[in-house]
Amino acid sequence: xxxxxxxxxxxxxxxxxxxxxxxxxxxxxxxxxxxxxxxxxxxxxxxxxxxxxxxxxxxxxxxxxxxxxxxxxxxxxxxxxxxxxxxxxxxxxxxxxxxxxxxxxxxxxxxxxxxxxxxxxxxxxxxxxxxxxxxxxxxxxxxxxxxxxxxx
Numbered sequence: 655x656x657x658x659x660x661x662x663x664x665x666x667x668x669x670x671x672x673x674x675x676x677x678x679x680x681x682x683x684x685x686x687x688x689x690x691x692x693x694x695x696x697x698x699x700x701x702x703x704x705x706x707x708x709x710x711x712x713x714x715x716x717x718x719x720x721x722x723x724x725x726x727x728x729x730x731x732x733x734x735x736x737x738x739x740x741x742x743x744x745x746x747x748x749x750x751x752x753x754x755x756x757x758x759x760x761x762x763x764x765x766x767x768x769x770x771x772x773x774x775x776x777x778x779x780x781x782x783x784x785x786x787x788x789x790x791x792x793x794x795x796x797x798x799x800x801x802x803x804x805x806x
Contacts, residue, residue, distance in 0.1 A: 661691065662728045663694075663728045664693065664695075664727055665695055665723050665724055665726065665730050666694050667696075667730065667732045667734075668699075669732065669745035670735050671699075671744045675735075677735050677771050679771075681696070684731065684769075695723055695726065695727070697720055698723075701716050702714075705747055705750040705751055707755075717751050720751060721751070724752055727764060730764050731766075732766060734768065
C-alpha cells in the first residue's frame with residue numbers, strides 16, 4: 655500500500671501477575687497513549703513454567719509463544735513493580751526463558767524501556783544483572799532517568 659507507514663512493534667511485559675495490578679494498568683495506559691505511533695502486544699509471562707534447563711530440548715508451548723512474542727517485537731516496554739529491592743520472580747523467570755536455550759537468546763538487539771507505577775521498578779531493573787543482553791543500545795527510563803537496563 656503506497657504511503658503506508660510501518661509502525662515499530664513493541665512487546666509489553668508486565669512484571670506483576672496480579673489481575674488488578676497498577677503496573678498492568680499503567681502499561682495499558684502507555685499503550686493507549688502510543689496508539690498510532692507503535693503496535694503493541696502484551697507478552698504474557700504469568701503462565702510460564704519455572705525455568706528448568708531440562709526443558710530446553712523440548713520447550714513448553716507457553717515458552718514458545720513468549721519467545722515468538724519477543725521475536726516479533728522491535729523493542730520492549732517492561733512495566734514492573736519492585737519486590738524487596740529486586741524484580742518479581744515472574745519477571746526474572748521470563749527473562750531467563752527469553753535468554754535460553756544457549757545460542758537462542760531472544761533479547762539481543764531489542765532496545766528496552768522500563769518503568770513502574772511507583773518509579774522503583776525501573777531502578778530495580780536497571781540495577782539487576784540480567785541476561786537481557788547483549789543489547790547494543792542502552793535503554794533509558796523517563797520514569798527514573800538514572801536507570802537503564804544493564805547492557806554488556
